[in-house]
Amino acid sequence: MAPIPAKSSGPISYADAGVDISAADRSKDKIKLLARRTFNKNVLSEIGSFGGLFGLDLSKFPDPVLVSSADGVGTKLKVAFELGIHHTVGGDLVNHCVNDIAVQGATPLFFLDYLAMGKLEGNVVEKIVTGLSDACKANGCALIGGETAQMPGFYQPGDYDLAGFIVGAVSKDRIITGEKTQVGDVLFGLPSTGLHTNGYSLARKLLFEVAGYTADQYVGAIKEKTGAALMKTHRSYLGIIRKLHAADCVSGMAHITGGGITENLPRVLPKGMGAHIDLTSWQVPPLFTHLQELGQVEQDEMFRTFNMGIGLICVVPADKVKKAKAILNRANERFHVIGRVVRGDRKVSYA
Numbered sequence: 001m002a003p004i005p006a007k008s009s010g011p012i013s014y015a016d017a018g019v020d021i022s023a024a025d026r027s028k029d030k031i032k033l034l035a036r037r038t039f040n041k042n043v044l045s046e047i048g049s050f051g052g053l054f055g056l057d058l059s060k061f062p063d064p065v066l067v068s069s070a071d072g073v074g075t076k077l078k079v080a081f082e083l084g085i086h087h088t089v090g091g092d093l094v095n096h097c098v099n100d101i102a103v104q105g106a107t108p109l110f111f112l113d114y115l116a117m118g119k120l121e122g123n124v125v126e127k128i129v130t131g132l133s134d135a136c137k138a139n140g141c142a143l144i145g146g147e148t149a150q151m152p153g154f155y156q157p158g159d160y161d162l163a164g165f166i167v168g169a170v171s172k173d174r175i176i177t178g179e180k181t182q183v184g185d186v187l188f189g190l191p192s193t194g195l196h197t198n199g200y201s202l203a204r205k206l207l208f209e210v211a212g213y214t215a216d217q218y219v220g221a222i223k224e225k226t227g228a229a230l231m232k233t234h235r236s237y238l239g240i241i242r243k244l245h246a247a248d249c250v251s252g253m254a255h256i257t258g259g260g261i262t263e264n265l266p267r268v269l270p271k272g273m274g275a276h277i278d279l280t281s282w283q284v285p286p287l288f289t290h291l292q293e294l295g296q297v298e299q300d301e302m303f304r305t306f307n308m309g310i311g312l313i314c315v316v317p318a319d320k321v322k323k324a325k326a327i328l329n330r331a332n333e334r335f336h337v338i339g340r341v342v343r344g345d346r347k348v349s350y351a
Contacts (some may be wrong), residue, residue: 018152020120021316027125027148034126034133038143042109045144052144054110063172067106069097070165071253075200079230081158082215086124089162089281090131092197095236096257097166098139099312100165102241103253103268105170105176112138113146114219117160120150128162139238141166176251178268180340185251186263187275188283188328189238189338192311194232199306200257206294216325221290229287237312240333244314249324252315262304265313266346274344282336285309303350315341 014021032047043184044053056064073096076155080089090113098108113132116127125148136143146164154159201203209211215227222229224251237255244250252268254261264274288308291297301309315323321337342349 003146011318012141014078018119019150023120023122024148026148027120029123029124030126031129031148033127035135035143035145038136038141042140043142043144047145049145052110052112052166053168054142054144056109056337061169061171062171064124065172065175067101067104067168067170067280068166069100070163071096071100071197071322072161073197075204076195076230077160077162077195078204079200079215079227083227085227085231085232086127087230088130090128090133091135092234093162094132094135094139094141094166095234096197097164097208098141098236098238098243100257101166101168102169102238103176103312104172105174105245108139108141108142108166108168108238110144111162112144112165112166114149114163114165115160116149116151116155118150118152118157120148124160128160132164135236139236145181161180174245176250178315179270180251180317181268181270181273181315181343182251182317182344183273185341186278186316186318186321186337187339187341188314188324189310189318189336190237190314190335191282191336192256192307193283194287195313196227196234196257198260200230202297202305203291206297210294219290221286221293235311238332240328240331241312242322243327243331246325247320247323247327249316249320249327250314251317254313254315256307256311259301260304260306260308261310262300262348263312265348268315269341269346271346272343274342274346275339275341275348276342277350279346281338282309299350303348308321310336310338313338 035047042055044055073092135145213226218225254264254268256264286304293303
């Protein structure tokens with residue numbers, strides 16, 4: 001005979017199951033204020049609508065193509081949990097997504113976020129959304145909506161996940177695809193700010209498990225504390241991309257994220273072409289060399305896991321090299337000429 005289920009001693013609420021709707025409502029009020037800071041005349045809805053409304057300005061994009069991308073912060077969040085630093089991960093997420101569409105020539109229009117945690121902690125949510133709002137505003141992108149989910153039992157106390165979705169626009173004749181790339185085009189590499197948002201599972205294993213460092217420990221080999229090195233914000237390249245694109249100085253651009261140079265650069269190379277990278281053309285930051293030494297990691301593995309200090313590669317036609325250098329110098333943008341486009345089968349070679 002099946003046991004008779006026990007009855008509750010009184011009414012059970014959603015809060016008893018671990019979801020505090022009242023706390024969520026208070027957080028949403030703060031989120032609305034932070035999101036409004038990013039609004040412009042094209043935003044036609046308030047935070048809280050079932051869907052965000054955005055009017056496309058056809059005077060800016062006479063033959064518009066919408067460009068979208070979605071991503072997450074990944075296991076960089078584990079470092080944020082340990083250090084209690086939550087105000088920078090929003091910038092990581094927004095800037096990553098902005099770069100992904102900017103390399104195709106798109107202007108970011110609006111952004112949506114997804115934040116999920118076991119128990120909603122209002123101060124943590126506010127810090128995260130402040131980071132999202134600040135980064136959206138800096139990139140001229142409206143934060144028009146998102147989702148904040150409480151999922152008790154699914155996330156450990158203090159853990160959360162953060163992902164985002166961006167939409168941008170570009171006029172059809174201004175899309176950057178890489179199809180105009182030719183053999184002999186020059187590869188310009190722009191520096192990253194650390195690991196950005198990729199390779200953290202391996203980096204954390206090497207630094208915290210293999211080396212036994214703590215997040216607040218100063219490490220002489222990298223000349224800073226481990227946590228500080230890992231938490232540097234993924235930078236936005238939007239400003240310099242716009243300058244180079246406006247001057248018609250790029251035939252293709254690659255945002256160097258998961259997969260490193262090895263897997264991301266071929267995405268913008270036409271059939272029958274490859275890329276040759278000169279490893280002596282830039283100094284790999286000490287964080288990457290230390291990671292390699294700690295795990296005796298093979299070079300091929302390093303270059304398809306980490307950005308190795310290069311966060312953006314611009315493919316510059318040979319006859320535009322001088323002009324591109326002038327634009328970068330005027331913008332006080334550091335860069336390295338790291339290689340050339342060669343004949344090949346959409347692969348990267350290193351020497």
